[in-house]
Amino acid sequence: MNQLIAPCGMNCALCQAYQGKGLACRGCGLGGERKACQNCSIRKCHKKEDFCFECPDYPCKRLKALDKRYRTKYQMSMLENLEFIRAKGLDAFVIEQENRYRCSRCGKLRTVHQEYCLYCARMDKEAGKK
Numbered sequence: 001m002n003q004l005i006a007p008c009g010m011n012c013a014l015c016q017a018y019q020g021k022g023l024a025c026r027g028c029g030l031g032g033e034r035k036a037c038q039n040c041s042i043r044k045c046h047k048k049e050d051f052c053f054e055c056p057d058y059p060c061k062r063l064k065a066l067d068k069r070y071r072t073k074y075q076m077s078m079l080e081n082l083e084f085i086r087a088k089g090l091d092a093f094v095i096e097q098e099n100r101y102r103c104s105r106c107g108k109l110r111t112v113h114q115e116y117c118l119y120c121a122r123m124d125k126e127a128g129k130k
């Protein structure tokens with residue numbers, strides 16, 4: 001079980017707060033989240049389900065709003081992620097993510113929040129078109 005996938009479908013491994021130096025977030029639900037995530041209504045709502053798609057209200061307004069924001073700003077879709085996990089499982093999702101977001105220069109995972117690799121600063125368009 002990969003613990004870096006949040007209930008909403010966000011892959012915390014791709015978050016700049018997880019990757020970034022000084023921010024030191026360990027991932028959703030693992031403690032020490034930064035403010036924006038502490039206040040996340042989806043995180044607060046989430047109780048015993050592993051993922052939002054297990055909730056009777058899925059997809060709720062909050063999730064749709066988050067999905068829209070991420071699709072617009074970061075070319076990433078929570079709903080697409082969740083549907084992938086539901087259809088193919090978490091392990092397949094993690095592998096797909098690693099292939100999709102791997103930096104072509106240093107091989108580390110790129111963040112969805114920036115257009116450059118946080119580790120080697122390579123500008124790379126393949127992880128998200130501009």
Ligand SMILES: [Zn+2]
Binds near residue numbers: 103106107119122
């Ligand atoms: Zn890199």
